[in-house]
Amino acid sequence: MQAAVQKNIDFTEGALRKKLVIFVLPILAGTVLQQLYVTADAVIIGKYTGKIGLAAIDSVYALLRLPVLFFAGISAGASILVSYSYGAKDFKKLDNAVHTAVLFALAGGTVLSAAGILCAPYILHLIAVPSEIYDYALSYVHIYFAGFVFMMLYNIAAGILRALGDSKTPLYILIISCFANVALDILFIGYFKWSTAGAALATSIAQCISAVFALAALICSKTEGRLYPKKLRFHAEAFKRILITGVPIGIQSAFYPIANILIQSGINASGTDNIAAWALCGKLDFLIWFSVGAVADGVSVCAAQNYGAGKIGRVKTGTLFGVAVGTLTVLIISTLLYLYSGTFAKLFISANDYDVIAVTVRIMHFIAPFYVFYVFGDLFSASIRGSGKTFAAMLVSLLTICGSRVVWMLYITATGADFMRIIVCYPLSWFLHSLAFTVYYFLYVREKSK
Secondary structure, X not given: OHHHHHHOOOOOOOOHHHHHHHHHHHHHHHHHHHHHHHHHHHHHHHHHHHHHHHHHHHHOHHHHXXXXXXXXXXXXXXXXXXXXXXXXXXXXXXXXXXXXXXXXXXXXXHHHHHHHHHHHHHHHHHOOOOHHHHHHHHHHHHHHHHOHHHHHHHHHHHHHHHHOOOOHHXXXXXXXXXXXXXXXXXXXHHHOOOHHHHHHHHHHHHHHHHHHHHHHHHHOOOOOXXXXXXXXXXXXXXXXXXXXXXXXXHHHHXXXXXXXXXXXXXXXXXOHHHHHHHHHHHHHOHHHHHHHHHHHHHHHHHHHHHHHHOOHHHHHHHHXXXXXXXXXXXXXXXXXHHHHHHHHHOOOOOHHHHHHHHHHHHHHHHHHHHHHHHHHHHHHHHHHHHOOOHHHHHHHHHHHHHHHHHHHHHHHOOOOOOHHHHHOHXXXXXXXXXXXXXXXXXXXXXXXXX
């Protein structure tokens, strides 16, 4: 029992700053590990299936990301409810939330898997997948959707574990599943020559492994959030709260890529060098998003637990410390990107394509000083979401991030602006997002403190 107490972090008591750092580091390590896995996966698929396999998977990437992002939002909603109940020491509501969330993942994932398999041919025709890669894309989507239920179960279970203060177990599970996925990729694609079907099967099996381990961790948990399979049932109030909290996060997550597609279309019209340089920037600045996202997860759980406990002072302490850590981290990474983006870019392209490095450096010199604006919006919104105000947070985010980018692309760049003018919408949207959430956060906390 003592080991379990040390493993799970209770943000409502003790040294808050130290606990937040300890909690965030495994989340950051897990996101970096996932990115490394994605890179390894792409290398294996490209090596053994060639451009046909890569094109087939890339042609359906946006299609598959939308349900993933949406249901990740539902998982976040469940996590917030569990954190809030855990902080309030309301163990009946905690128990109801855990069992309702897991059953929802099982039922919802099964329905979505079946719907995805049945609708895949129609959707691929709708998005105009070319005939030469259609069969490869269809087999990939069919198998991918067949394993979607495992992805949902893992996301829900891992979210619950983090909500209970355990961010290490999800990391250990990710390590196992990522190595399993790479090994299965090599076996199915390299040895059996199953092409895109092999890639999808490897992913689905790895997701199944993740789900089994995460559920086992919940079943064996020594906390009040322990999962008892025989107690799985829908509790109306818990289910309602999960949807009210999670759906806005899911909608927000799904709308971001939609707005970015509009920007990408403008970038695509600006020439191949600009497209390649922008893609390189995406490979260089991933640590910005991962580090801020990891701190945001920690701030959200910390805030939810302390809102549940009625300890608003600790909410403010945890949030402001998170902002300070996030700001310092982003300033360091931004400085390195500003100074050495050309050197880093050479790691991702061959010498024959070094001509795009000058464009990459130009972009980074412009955009790197503004990354810090992203921190305040993301972390203050994470704290507000932790209180359960996810609908308001969604509206602010959609208006400031998505809204400003859409308006910029439709009206400001409608006359055929150059590439650099197009990407101005990114720092502009970060600034508006941060300004809005900074004001909202301090007004909200002041009201809660009364």
